[in-house]
Structure formats: structure tokens, C-alpha cells
Amino acid sequence: MIRRLIALILILGLIGVGAAAWISRDWWGDGPLQAETSIRVEKGDTLAAAARRLEKAGAIRSTTNFLRFARRFGSEDPIRAGEFQFPPHVSGAQILDILQHGTPVQRLVTIPEGMASILVYERLMAVPELTGQIAVPAEGSVLPDSYSYEAGEPRAAVLARMQTAMRRALDEAWAARKPTTVARTPREALILASIVEKETGVASERPMVASVYTNRVREGMKLQADPTVIYPITKGKPLGRRIRRSELNAVNGYNTYASAGLPAGPIANPSRAAIEAVLDPAKSAALYFVADGKGGHVFAKTLAEHNANVQRFYAIRRSRGEM
Incomplete structure (x- = not known):
């Protein structure tokens, strides 16, 4: 009788050890996932x-067991x-913790300041994780x-989120506009901000460039902004060459x-800072303003000052072998 009891205890012990090993393998041990998977x-x-999806992806061995252990x-x-x-080899316990307390993967698409809408379209279409078709958005409708x-x-x-952000930014900036704006x-x-955005890559210069164009509008002068000449030709893509005389003379609503x-409309998608400027x-x-040869611009009140600044810029370019 004692021997039978001992044997039974041993059998039950072996069963318990086996069950513990099984649980440890399926819950705390290495899982079957072979490679990092989203x-x-x-x-x-x-x-x-979620467990059914995990089993299909090979992250767990059994939906039933995963739910039981969970x-x-x-x-x-x-x-x-x-x-x-x-x-790879994430355990069932770790999977549950990730599902309950982990941070979801964050994917970002970045629209740089001054990007034209045709390039926004191309960037969105190039994101493989996104689905469906879109048309080229209206120029100036996307907030970088x-x-x-x-x-x-x-x-x-x-x-739609990009365009909603632009509408809100424009509404907020317009509500805070100063009487000095034209x-x-x-x-x-939006139109004027798109020109400012294309004319300078230096953030601190935006209010000054905006001032030049504001003053020109007040004086009834032509803005003479090179990006407005290029836009009808490329729709905002780089021209890749010098502007031709015929293009400077073209009457098309933008030049x-x-x-x-x-011009007739925006020539890019301006930033909030350009709109505020x-x-x-x-x-x-x-x-007037012209490049200073250091990445920024130098500004002038008179044409004589401006012409002198232009000659200095040409001298810098000649010293670099650019002319």
C-alpha cells in the first residue's frame, strides 16, 4: 500500500513537472517567432x-493556449x-505585456517647408505602407x-490631416495679423507667404523678406521674385538651369x-512661420535683397545700394570660380 502511494505521488510529481515545463515553454520560454515582425x-x-493574428504571423504556437495562460x-x-x-523568439508573457503596455510603432511622413504640392503628392504616393490614390493637392493647402x-x-x-492643419494655422495667423500687412x-x-518661403532658407530672414515684398506692394512695384517665374514651368520642382529671358517676359498669371x-496663387506650401511673417x-x-554669399541675404533701401550689393555678390562668385 505504501509502495503504491509512493508510486502515485511520483507519477503526480512527474505530471506536475511536465506541466510546469510545458507552461514555462509556452508562456515564459522562447516563442516560435523567427524574425522581427509588426x-x-x-x-x-x-x-x-489579436491572438489569432499572432498565431497566423507565427508569434505564438496556439491561440487557445495563449489565451488560457494569459x-x-x-x-x-x-x-x-x-x-x-x-x-524574434518573444515569449507569450512578453507579447501580452507589449499588447497591454507597449508603445505602438510611430510612422512619420515629413513635408518640408516650401515643398510644392506636386512633390507632396509624390512623397505620399511613395510611402508603401499607405493605401489608395490621391490627386495632387491644391497648392498652398498643406501645412509643412x-x-x-x-x-x-x-x-x-x-x-486630409495636413490640409486641416493648414486651415487652422492660417485662421490663427490671420486672427493675429498686424495692420502693417498688405x-x-x-x-x-498664403500667396505672399509662399514667395517668402521660396526666397529664403534662413528662418530669421522671413520677416525681413516679407517686409521687402510688403514695401514693394505698397509702392506699386513689381515683386520680381524668381520663384514665381519658375513655378509655371515646373509646378514647383527644381528648374535645374538658369531662367531664360523669354521666361522672365512671359505673362502667365504667376510671373x-x-x-x-x-501672382494668381501660391507657388508652394508655406510654413506657419512664413505666414506669420x-x-x-x-x-x-x-x-531689394540679394544673396550675401554665406547662405543669407543683404538688404537695401535704394537701387544704388542694391546694385553695389549685387556687384559684391558677383565678386564672391567669381572668387569661387562660379562665374
Whole structure:
């Protein structure tokens, strides 16, 4: 009798050891995932729905066992929606913790300040994780910034966020405009800001460049902004060569060498800072500016001053072998 009892105890012990080893392997031990994998959890998904996706991706061996162990050994915290990254051989316990407390993968698409809409379109179309088609957005309708998106999200939804951001930025800047601006409408502010954005890559110069164009509008002078000559030719892409005389003389609604006043529309997507600059330009009587050879510009009140600045710039270029 004693021998039978001992044998039974040994058998039960062996069963317990085997069960513990099985649980340890399937819950705390290395999982079957062979390579780093992203798995998406949709909003409203249950743990069971997520587990089925995990099993299909090879991250867990069994949905049933994963759920059983999760109920017994895991936290009761809810799982989060989003895209999650799982490393190779991640355990079931680690998977549950990632689903409940991990940070979803953040994907960003960046629209630089002054990017033209045709390039915004090309950038969005080149993101492989996005889906669906879009048209080229209206010029000036997108606010330059970095925007998060989720794998599988429609491109139209991401573009809509960019355009909503621009409408809000323009409305806020317009509400805070100063009496010194020459923009009579938010659209005029957008048009002038797009020129300022294309004329300088130095953030601190925006109010001064805005002041030059503000003064020219007040004086009834032509803006004579090179980017407005290029825009009808390339729709905002780089020209890749010098502007031709025939292009400087072309009358097309955009060329501010041929016509006075603002062009027919924006020539790029300006930043919030450029919009604010044209709505609160620097206090200056400057009417001209030219590159200073160091990445910025030098400003002048008179044509004589400007011509002297131009000659200095030419001298710099000649010393570099550029002319």
C-alpha cells in the first residue's frame, strides 16, 4: 500500500513537472517567432482577435493556449490599438505585456517647408505602407510638418490631416495679423507667404523678406521674385538651369517680373512661420535683397545700394570660380 502511494505521488510529481515545463515553454520560454515582425491591433479588437493574428504571423504556437495562460498568469489590463513590433523568439508573457503596455510603432511622413504640392503628392504616393490614390493637392493647402500615420491607412486620410492643419494655422495667423500687412485676405497671405518661403532658407530672414515684398506692394512695384517665374514651368520642382529671358517676359498669371501685384496663387506650401511673417513683417524701408554669399541675404533701401550689393555678390562668385 505504501509502495503504491509512493508510486502515485511520483507519477503526480512527474505530471506536475511536465506541466510546469510545458507552461514555462509556452508562456515564459522562447516563442516560435523567427524574425522581427509588426502586427497590427485594430481599435476594438479583443485579446482573442489579436491572438489569432499572432498565431497566423507565427508569434505564438496556439491561440487557445495563449489565451488560457494569459487569463491565468497575465495582467487584466486591456490591450491597446496600434501597430506593435515583436522581436524574434518573444515569449507569450512578453507579447501580452507589449499588447497591454507597449508603445505602438510611430510612422512619420515629413513635408518640408516650401515643398510644392506636386512633390507632396509624390512623397505620399511613395510611402508603401499607405493605401489608395490621391490627386495632387491644391497648392498652398498643406501645412509643412511631420505627420504620423498607420500602416494600411488611406493616403487621403493623411492628406486630409495636413490640409486641416493648414486651415487652422492660417485662421490663427490671420486672427493675429498686424495692420502693417498688405494681405487683404487669408488667401493673399498664403500667396505672399509662399514667395517668402521660396526666397529664403534662413528662418530669421522671413520677416525681413516679407517686409521687402510688403514695401514693394505698397509702392506699386513689381515683386520680381524668381520663384514665381519658375513655378509655371515646373509646378514647383527644381528648374535645374538658369531662367531664360523669354521666361522672365512671359505673362502667365504667376510671373511677377511681367506683372505687378501678387501672382494668381501660391507657388508652394508655406510654413506657419512664413505666414506669420507676412502678417507681421519687419519694420524696414528695404525694397531689394540679394544673396550675401554665406547662405543669407543683404538688404537695401535704394537701387544704388542694391546694385553695389549685387556687384559684391558677383565678386564672391567669381572668387569661387562660379562665374
